[in-house]
Amino acid sequence: MPELPEVETIKRQLSREIIGKKLEGDKVVGVRRRAKILIIDFTDGSSLIFHLKLTGQLILNGEASKHTRCIFKFDDGSNLVFNDMRKFGWWKKIASTKKLEESFGPEALEVSLTEFKKILSKRPKAKIKALLMDQKAIAGIGNIYSDEILFLSKVRPLRLIVSLMQSEVSSIWANIGRILKRAVKLRGTSERSYVDARGKKGNYLKELKVYRRENKKCFRCGTLIKREKLGSRSAHYCPNCQK
DNA sequence: CAATCGTCCTGCGGGC
DNA sequence: TGCCCGCAGGACGATT
Numbered sequence: 015m016p017e018l019p020e021v022e023t024i025k026r027q028l029s030r031e032i033i034g035k036k037l038e039g040d041k042v043v044g045v046r047r048r049a050k051i052l053i054i055d056f057t058d059g060s061s062l063i064f065h066l067k068l069t070g071q072l073i074l075n076g077e078a079s080k081h082t083r084c085i086f087k088f089d090d091g092s093n094l095v096f097n098d099m100r101k102f103g104w105w106k107k108i109a110s111t112k113k114l115e116e117s118f119g120p121e122a123l124e125v126s127l128t129e130f131k132k133i134l135s136k137r138p139k140a141k142i143k144a145l146l147m148d149q150k151a152i153a154g155i156g157n158i159y160s161d162e163i164l165f166l167s168k169v170r171p172l173r174l175i176v177s178l179m180q181s182e183v184s185s186i187w188a189n190i191g192r193i194l195k196r197a198v199k200l201r202g203t204s205e206r207s208y209v210d211a212r213g214k215k216g217n218y219l220k221e222l223k224v225y226r227r228e229n230k231k232c233f234r235c236g237t238l239i240k241r242e243k244l245g246s247r248s249a250h251y252c253p254n255c256q257k
Numbered sequence: 258c259a260a261t262c263g264t265c266c267t268g269c270g271g272g273c
Numbered sequence: 274t275g276c277c278c279g280c281a282g283g284a285c286g287a288t289t
Contacts, residue, residue, distance in 0.1 A: 015281095015282070015283075050283080065283080065284090067282085067283055067284080068281080068282055068283065100281095100282090102282080102283070102284090103283095147283085149283090149284080156282090156283070157282070157283085206281085246281090246282065246283095247281090247282065247283090248281080248282090
């Protein structure tokens with residue numbers, strides 16, 4: 015599922031390739047990411063925005079398949095193929111991204127420890143994993159990376175924020191940066207259908223410690239990884255390492 | 258304020 | 274072998 019590292023990877027690849035090209039008469043002046051949204055900016059101030067949701071793909075000069083929803087053609091003959099097997103993803107042209115940008119909390123890779131503590135203090139009764147995945151609180155983290163961040167921080171996903179010690183909060187904050195940066199470096203996690211803008215899989219899958227590892231041995235202590243429901247989602251954790 | 262449920266969708270794995 | 278069932282989940286709106 016494309017989260018911050020996956021969308022960031024696509025953003026970086028696209029910005030190298032499509033800036034200066036024209037799409038339906040408008041010249042591309044920039045490619046950005048906000049939360050899990052990919053933004054293509056045009057000369058006239060408008061933007062084309064995408065949410066890949068669970069199975070969306072954006073592939074440069076990709077080949078059309080039965081999952082192809084749209085093909086965007088540039089003036090130089092190159093194109094951008096939007097595939098989405100599950101059809102949850104979407105795209106739209108908007109005149110301004112102002113409202114969109116304001117609808118999200120601070121970027122996960124830009125939030126300071128002080129800011130992070132302030133965000134947590136406003137939601138004492140929320141579960142920590144739910145907050146990490148709440149785009150209005152912190153933007154960019156989804157199910158996979160929230161599990162991984164909490165494993166590294168030795169904190170159970172269902173812990174209430176009010177119960178967290180300051181040392182745990184600091185650890186979670188540090189690991190948000192650590193894990194997301196490492197995942198960007200490895201071009202994301204291809205757990206399901208994710209591929210980058212060149213159609214290649216990301217390499218973070220082999221670094222996953224808990225996500226989708228239910229009943230497998232914890233790499234740290236050997237205890238079997240557990241899975242618990244958090245709303246409609248799964249939270250994976252080591253019942254021994256994580257308190 | 259927090260949690261839950263329904264909604265969108267379809268490939269895939271489990272069970273028989 | 275093949276078929277059916279239900280799970281997986283990001284985000285949003287309505288409800289409790």
